[in-house]
Amino acid sequence: MLIPTKKLSSGFELPVYGLGLWQMGGRWEADASKDDDEIRAIRAALDAGITHIDTAESYGNGHAEEILNKALQGYDRSKLIIATKVSANNQTYDGVHKSFKASLERMGLDYVDLYLLHRFPEPGIDIADTMRAMDELVEQGLVKNIGVCNMTPNRFDETQKHTKNKLVCNQVHYNVQYREIEDKGVLKHAQENDVMLVAWRPLQKGILPQSALLDELAKKYDKTPAQIAINWLTSQDNVVTLSKTSNPEHLKENLNAIGWSIEADDIERIRKEFPDQQMVSDAVPLNYDADVEV
Numbered sequence: 001m002l003i004p005t006k007k008l009s010s011g012f013e014l015p016v017y018g019l020g021l022w023q024m025g026g027r028w029e030a031d032a033s034k035d036d037d038e039i040r041a042i043r044a045a046l047d048a049g050i051t052h053i054d055t056a057e058s059y060g061n062g063h064a065e066e067i068l069n070k071a072l073q074g075y076d077r078s079k080l081i082i083a084t085k086v087s088a089n090n091q092t093y094d095g096v097h098k099s100f101k102a103s104l105e106r107m108g109l110d111y112v113d114l115y116l117l118h119r120f121p122e123p124g125i126d127i128a129d130t131m132r133a134m135d136e137l138v139e140q141g142l143v144k145n146i147g148v149c150n151m152t153p154n155r156f157d158e159t160q161k162h163t164k165n166k167l168v169c170n171q172v173h174y175n176v177q178y179r180e181i182e183d184k185g186v187l188k189h190a191q192e193n194d195v196m197l198v199a200w201r202p203l204q205k206g207i208l209p210q211s212a213l214l215d216e217l218a219k220k221y222d223k224t225p226a227q228i229a230i231n232w233l234t235s236q237d238n239v240v241t242l243s244k245t246s247n248p249e250h251l252k253e254n255l256n257a258i259g260w261s262i263e264a265d266d267i268e269r270i271r272k273e274f275p276d277q278q279m280v281s282d283a284v285p286l287n288y289d290a291d292v293e294v
């Protein structure tokens with residue numbers, strides 16, 4: 001399947017749906033017990049046409065990147081968009097270079113398409129030093145594009161001030177239930193500043209609350225509630241998404257969530273009427289402790 005893409009005015013382009021590797025290869029510690037299944041799941045996604053793969057140095061303490069290395073053997077790397085992230089505590093000038101080199105080695109790659117700050121740097125780390133290192137990686141041709149995660153407009157703008165490269169994306173917790181990024185103006189900021197908003201946790205880990213509205217719309221569009229939830233994201237300007245699945249049925253379901261669009265009225269109905277909306281992420285709240293106030 002050819003996954004539709006979204007393209008910014010800057011020319012940066014991402015498929016509307018990509019595969020995330022959080023919880024593949026362990027959580028915060030490496031867990032190799034399911035490597036074979038996870039390699040199979042990544043290859044199933046690649047075979048189905050997924051080209052955007054998202055990982056991080058912290059996923060499984062580096063093991064997700066090692067699994068990805070094995071999964072990519074035999075595939076045409078030039079057709080893929082591989083994204084990885086440097087953790088907030090590794091964002092000193094030397095730390096960025098060291099983390100990047102280690103990620104590249106674990107993944108067995110000679111460049112990364114998208115290198116992201118996993119959060120705004122920890123207090124005590126100067127964002128100017130962080131971005132000087134990020135710019136050098138771009139200059140050296142080791143990184144094609146840079147971006148951020150989990151940033152308010154304020155932190156995004158502060159980060160942008162310290163790099164000569166355009167920050168192409170902000171990866172944030174966004175789904176039908178979790179709306180902090182609407183509440184804090186992150187969605188509007190992305191749409192007004194030619195930034196791709198990459199929505200993580202689109203299915204709230206598969207545990208979105210039961211919703212009569214999603215059921216009604218699922219019937220109307222002849223889709224499942226999960227497909228409506230994914231399409232609600234990708235039908236919005238500048239929004240693409242990433243989900244993790246190791247289950248072939250879920251992969252099929254999620255891929256059938258794209259390539260069509262919910263009508264604008266229904267997007268707004270979900271925005272207003274979805275039950276139990278939360279204005280603060282239960283995973284990475286945007287006002288986490290960092291140098292620049294929200």
Ligand SMILES: NC(=O)c1ccc[n+]([C@@H]2O[C@H](COP(=O)([O-])OP(=O)(O)OC[C@H]3O[C@@H](n4cnc5c(N)ncnc54)[C@H](OP(=O)(O)O)[C@@H]3O)[C@@H](O)[C@H]2O)c1
Nearest residue numbers: 020021022149200201202203204205206243244245246250
């Ligand atoms: N930048 C950040 O701070 C940050 C934070 C969190 C996540 N992320 C990225 O975003 C990606 C996606 O987020 P996520 O993995 O946390 O959340 P998610 O994709 O909403 O949820 C993944 C979970 O939902 C299940 N699932 C997938 N499709 C399903 C379906 N159709 N029906 C029912 N359950 C389904 C998966 O189980 P099965 O494997 O059994 O299908 C998995 O347990 C991550 O993998 C990661 O790459 C980034």
